[in-house]
Structures are given as structure tokens and as C-alpha cells.
Amino acid sequence: xxxxxxxxxxxxxxxxxxxxxxxxxxxxxxxxxxxxxxxxxxxxxxxxxxxxxxxxxxxxxxxxxxxxxxxxxxxxxxxxxxxxxxxxxxxxxxxxxxxxxxxxxxxxxxxxxxxxxxxxxxxxxxxxxxxxxxxxxxxxxxxxxxxxxxxxxxxxxxxxxxxxxxxxxxxxxxxxxxxxxxxxxxxxxxxxxxxxxxxxxxxxxxxxxxxxxxxxxxxxxxxxxxxx
Amino acid sequence: xxxxxxxxxxxxxxxxxxxxxxxxxxxxxxxxxxxxxxxxxxxxxxxxxxxxxxxxxxxxxxxxxxxxxxxxxxxxxxxxxxxxxxxxxxxxxxxxxxxxxxxxxxxxxxxxxxxxxxxxxxxxxxxxxxxxxxxxxxxxxxxxxxxxxxxxxxxxxxxxxxxxxxxxxxxxxxxxxxxxxxxxxxxxxxxxxxxxxxxxxxxxxxxxxxxxxxxxxxxxxxxxxxxx
Numbered sequence: 001x002x003x004x005x006x007x008x009x010x011x012x013x014x015x016x017x018x019x020x021x022x023x024x025x026x027x028x029x030x031x032x033x034x035x036x037x038x039x040x041x042x043x044x045x046x047x048x049x050x051x052x053x054x055x056x057x058x059x060x061x062x063x064x065x066x067x068x069x070x071x072x073x074x075x076x077x078x079x080x081x082x083x084x085x086x087x088x089x090x091x092x093x094x095x096x097x098x099x100x101x102x103x104x105x106x107x108x109x110x111x112x113x114x115x116x117x118x119x120x121x122x123x124x125x126x127x128x129x130x131x132x133x134x135x136x137x138x139x140x141x142x143x144x145x146x147x148x149x150x151x152x153x154x155x156x157x158x159x160x161x162x163x164x165x166x167x168x169x170x171x172x173x174x175x176x177x178x179x180x181x182x183x184x185x186x187x188x189x190x191x192x193x194x195x196x197x198x199x200x201x202x203x204x205x206x207x208x209x210x211x212x213x214x215x216x217x218x219x220x221x222x223x224x225x226x227x228x
Numbered sequence: 229x230x231x232x233x234x235x236x237x238x239x240x241x242x243x244x245x246x247x248x249x250x251x252x253x254x255x256x257x258x259x260x261x262x263x264x265x266x267x268x269x270x271x272x273x274x275x276x277x278x279x280x281x282x283x284x285x286x287x288x289x290x291x292x293x294x295x296x297x298x299x300x301x302x303x304x305x306x307x308x309x310x311x312x313x314x315x316x317x318x319x320x321x322x323x324x325x326x327x328x329x330x331x332x333x334x335x336x337x338x339x340x341x342x343x344x345x346x347x348x349x350x351x352x353x354x355x356x357x358x359x360x361x362x363x364x365x366x367x368x369x370x371x372x373x374x375x376x377x378x379x380x381x382x383x384x385x386x387x388x389x390x391x392x393x394x395x396x397x398x399x400x401x402x403x404x405x406x407x408x409x410x411x412x413x414x415x416x417x418x419x420x421x422x423x424x425x426x427x428x429x430x431x432x433x434x435x436x437x438x439x440x441x442x443x444x445x446x447x448x449x450x451x452x453x454x455x456x
Contacts, residue, residue, distance in 0.1 A: 090315025093394075093403030094322035100393030101329065165328030166321075175321030 002034045006048050006058040009039030010121040010195065014226040017121065017195035019107055020069040021057040022187035027073045027180060029218035031080045042126040069187075070099055073180050085180035098173070098181050101162070106188045109156040110200065112138075116146040117196035121228050149198065156200070160207055167206045178217060186214040186222065194227050230262045234276050234286040237267030238349045238423065242454040245349065245423035247335055248297040249285040250415035255301045255408060257446035259308045270354040297415075298327055301408050313408035326401070326409050329390070334416045337384040338428065344374040345424035349456050377426065384428070388435055395434045406445060414442040414450065422455050 005025070008018035016022070016037065028035045040047060040056050051058040051067045059066045059075070066075045074092065077085045086092035115134055119142055122130055131142060138145045163185060166173055173181035189211050192200045201208040215222030233253070236246035244250070244265065256263045268275060268284050279286040279295045287294045287303070294303045302320065305313045314320035343362055347370055350358055359370060366373045391413060394401055401409035417439050420428045429436040443450030 084318055087318025088315045089403050090312055090407050091319035091322050093398060093401065093407065094314075094319050094326065094409050096397060097326050097329075097390055097394050097401060097409065098322065101325075101390040104389045104393065161332045162325055162329040165331065166325050169324060170321060173321065173325060175317050179318050179321065181322050181325065 001062065002036045003028065004060040005035050005037045006040045006051075006056045006060075007037040008056050009041060009123070010228075011123045012226065013039040015121060015194060015228065016225065017118075017191050017193075018056060019102075019110075019188040019191040020055075022190040023069040023180075023183050024057040024059065024072045024187075025221065026183035026187055026214075026218070027076050027085055029221050030083060030085060030178065030180075030183065031076050033076070033080065041123045042129050043123070070096070073183075077180075083177070085183070087174075087179065091179070095179070095181050095184070099184050102184045102188050105159050106185070107191075109159055110188070110192050112145055113149045113153055113156060113200065114146065114192050114196040114198055116142040117198060117228075121195040153198075153200065157202070157205065163207050163210075164205075167210055172210075178214065182214055186211055190222060190225065194225055197228065229290065230264045231256065232288040233263050233265045234268045234279075234284045234288075235265040236284050237269060237351070238456075239351045240454060241267040243349060243422060243456065244453065245346075245419050245421075246284060247330075247338075247416040247419040248283075250418040251297040251408075251411050252285040252287065252300045252415075253449065254411035254415055254442075254446070255297075255304050255313055257449050258311060258313060258406065258408075258411065259304050261304070261308065269351045270357050271351070298324070301411075305408075311405070313411070315402075315407065319407070323407070323409050323412070327412050330412045330416050333387050334413070335419075337387055338416070338420050340373055341377045341381055341384060341428065342374065342420050342424040342426055344370040345426060345456075349423040381426075381428065385430070385433065391438075392434050395438055400438075406442065410442055414439055418450060418453065421450075422453055425456065 005021065005028070007016050007021045009016055045054055048054070048056065048058045051065050053067050055067065057069055057072060059072045066072050073085055086095055119127055119130060135141055163173070170176065172178045173185060189200065192198060201211070233249065233256070235244050235249045237244055273282055276282070276284065276286045279293050281295050283295065285295070285297055285300060287300045294300050301313055305320070314323055347355055347358060363369055391401070398404065400406045401413060417428065420426060429439070
């Protein structure tokens with residue numbers, strides 16, 4: 001039986017854009033594990049109540065339930081060691097730094113560039129909740145958060161310099177082959193790619209070139225994703 | 229025969245503060261390899277000319293010469309696999325991201341907080357070169373670069389959030405035991421610790437608590453280091 005992934009969906013149920021769900025999608029594909037994704041909306045709290053928490057991704061594998069993209073990656077690595085996501089405990093420990101960096105620098109930076117676009121992408125039933133919760137977090141309207149992004153995106157692009165330094169020396173963040181490090185960063189970039197038309201990266205950025213290669217992995221999983 | 233490490237020294241030859249040399253010092257100690265450190269100044273270009281480049285650290289191991297802290301770590305890992313610095317190729321690839329992050333975010337951020345202090349710490353013969361080269365890089369006087377640091381240090385501390393996110397989940401950046409990831413960050417923090425009296429971290433910062441544990445490793449190597 002396929003595993004089941006509860007996956008954030010937009011107004012269009014085929015629109016999947018969660019940066020955390022995409023990390024899990026790539027990790028599952030990396031392991032060659034088929035998965036059935038179930039569209040989930042912020043208003044569907046009851047649908048994942050069985051997981052004991054309120055966020056996606058949630059993975060169900062027969063009787064096992066795993067929430068949180070980091071925990072899901074560890075679960076998959078322990079279940080199917082090859083091809084590796086982490087290549088051992090030190091590789092896993094080191095990937096946690098990249099995970100924390102992506103969660104703070106990338107997710108925080110991208111949110112400030114596309115949060116108003118997200119409002120249009122998500123399901124109408126989610127919009128009041130989304131606006132209220134995000135405006136409380138930022139202390140201003142979604143429109144004000146996103147204002148001036150054409151200028152601010154330059155600093156965001158600069159903040160991605162550590163990725164460029166790695167790609168000068170190796171083809172993938174995982175070295176000679178993709179690893180969960182690639183899934184963390186590429187999964188995060190799927191968020192603006194799918195939910196917004198704003199250009200986060202310039203096409204000549206080495207990160208954009210690498211991202212395009214990730215989009216082609218696993219039978220073109222990323223390339224095939226629905227975009228707004 | 230001990231290995232020899234050419235190591236940046238200050239006006240006081242016992243003052244060693246290079247963030248890159250400290251990464252190598254910790255890595256050598258991690259492997260239990262004795263090393264003789266040779267003080268080097270910016271004006272001693274001829275002393276490391278044999279390495280074919282102009283920066284320290286330079287490691288000499290009998291007939292082998294290795295420059296650049298990242299290359300030195302890889303050399304040591306291949307030479308003495310246990311205890312691991314990287315734990316395999318994926319762990320090494322993932323550590324390269326942390327290395328790039330430290331080189332840009334940490335070294336760049338700390339330089340803007342202590343670069344004028346460094347002028348006082350280095351050898352008098354190095355000062356004209358140091359001031360001219362760094363002022364050209366920053367496009368302003370060393371005094372202007374360092375100005376306002378009491379306020380700016382707050383943003384620098386925030387930029388270290390990814391480290392704190394890791395330390396919430398594991399004792400070391402390397403996981404259950406220190407790895408080269410710990411040496412990268414701690415080596416970088418040895419720079420302001422040894423060459424400046426400016427407080428980069430507040431004592432209650434989880435990073436400061438972790439750093440103190442690193443200082444106690446390898447017989448208290450870090451704790452024993454000379455400070456200005």
C-alpha cells in the first residue's frame with residue numbers, strides 16, 4: 001500500500017506549494033517510494049487531528065504517523081537506507097543546520113516577498129485565517145509586508161550566497177549526488193515557484209541553474225508541478 | 229615527526245586568532261595529531277611561498293603541503309578516519325554549506341564589529357598592509373567600519389539563529405559528538421575571542437554555552453589560548 005502524505009493545497013486542489021511538504025515529496029521520490037498525496041487546507045484541522053498536531057506534512061505509512069518534514073526525512077532514511085538522504089549520523093546532523101538556515105533565512109525572506117500572493121493562491125475558505133494569523137505575525141497588513149519587493153529581493157538573493165559557495169565546488173548540496181540538503185533548499189524554492197509569479201532568482205544565478213536540475217530529478221517531479 | 233602548521237600570529241607571537249587557522253587547530257586536536265605551530269605574519273609572504281599561495285593556514289606533513297582550512301580538514305579525515313570530522317562523503321558535502329555560511333555571514337559580520345581592534349592586535353610590521361587592504365575592501369576607514377557596533381551586534385547575533393535552532397535538538401553541530409561543523413563555527417568565534425575585547429555573544433546565548441564546551445575540548449585547547 002502506498003504511503004499517504006497530507007499536503008497543503010491551494011484553491012486549485014492540484015496547486016501544492018508548501019515548502020515543507022515539498023521537502024517530503026522530494027525525499028519520498030528520492031527513495032523511490034510511491035505516495036498518494038491528499039490535499040489539505042488550513043481549515044481542515046480535523047483531517048490531521050489523528051497526528052496530534054495541526055500542521056502538514058503528515059505522513060501515514062500503514063499504522064505509523066510521522067509529522068514534520070525533518071522527522072519524515074529521518075523516518076524515510078531509517079526505513080530505506082539507499083539511496084541515502086543523509087549518509088550517516090554526521091551527515092544528518094550537518095543537514096539540520098541547513099534545515100534551520102532554510103527555515104529562518106529562506107522561509108522568512110521569501111514570505112516577505114510573496115505573502116500577499118499566497119492569499120490569492122490558497123483556498124477561499126482559508127483566507128480569513130491566513131490573513132489574520134500572518135498579519136498578527138508580521139504586525140502589518142499582507143500588502144504592507146510585500147510592498148517594495150522589487151528592491152528587497154536583491155538583499156534576499158545576496159542572503160543565498162552560502163548556497164552559491166557550495167555550488168562552486170560540487171554539483172549538488174549533497175556532493176556528487178543529491179541528498180536531503182538539496183531537497184530542503186529546492187523544496188523551499190518550490191513555494192514561490194508554485195504560488196507566485198514573482199521572480200525570486202535571476203535565470204543566470206547558479207542557484208537557478210541548480211534548481212532547474214532538481215526540477216528534472218525523479219522523472220521531472222518538480223517540473224510537472226502546477227503553478228499559479 | 230609532528231606536522232607543522234603556519235599560523236597567523238599577532239604582535240605577541242603567542243596571540244593566534246585566525247578563524248581559519250583555528251578551524252585547523254581544532255581539527256588536528258580532534259584527530260589526536262600533535263602539531264608544531266609556526267607564527268606567521270602578513271608580511272612573511274616568503275615563509276609560505278613553498279605552498280604556492282599567500283594565505284595561512286598552511287599544513288606541512290613531511291613532504292606533503294596542504295593550504296586552505298577546508299582542504300586541510302579533508303586531508304586529515306582521509307589520513308586518520310577516526311574519530312570522524314565528516315562521517316562520510318555526504319557529511320562532508322553538507323559541512324561545506326556550513327563552511328560557506330561561516331565564511332560569509334560569520335566572518336563578514338564579525339569583521340564589521342572588530343576590524344579596528346585587529347589593527348591593534350597584529351604585528352606592527354603588518355599594520356600598513358592591513359589597514360590599506362581592508363580599507364580598500366570596505367571602502368571606508370577601519371574606524372568607520374567598526375563604528376556603531378554596540379547597536380549592530382544585535383543584528384549579528386540574530387544572524388546566528390540557524391546555530392541556535394540546531395542546538396535545540398542536539399548537543400553539537402556534529403550531532404552526538406563534535407565534528408568539523410563545530411570546529412568551523414568555534415574556530416570562527418576564536419577570532420573575536422582572542423583578538424578583541426568586544427563581546428560578540430551574550431553569556432546566556434545557547435551559542436555561548438556551546439562555545440564554552442568547545443573551549444574545554446582537547447584538553448582545554450581553546451580555553452588556553454592567549455587573548456588580548
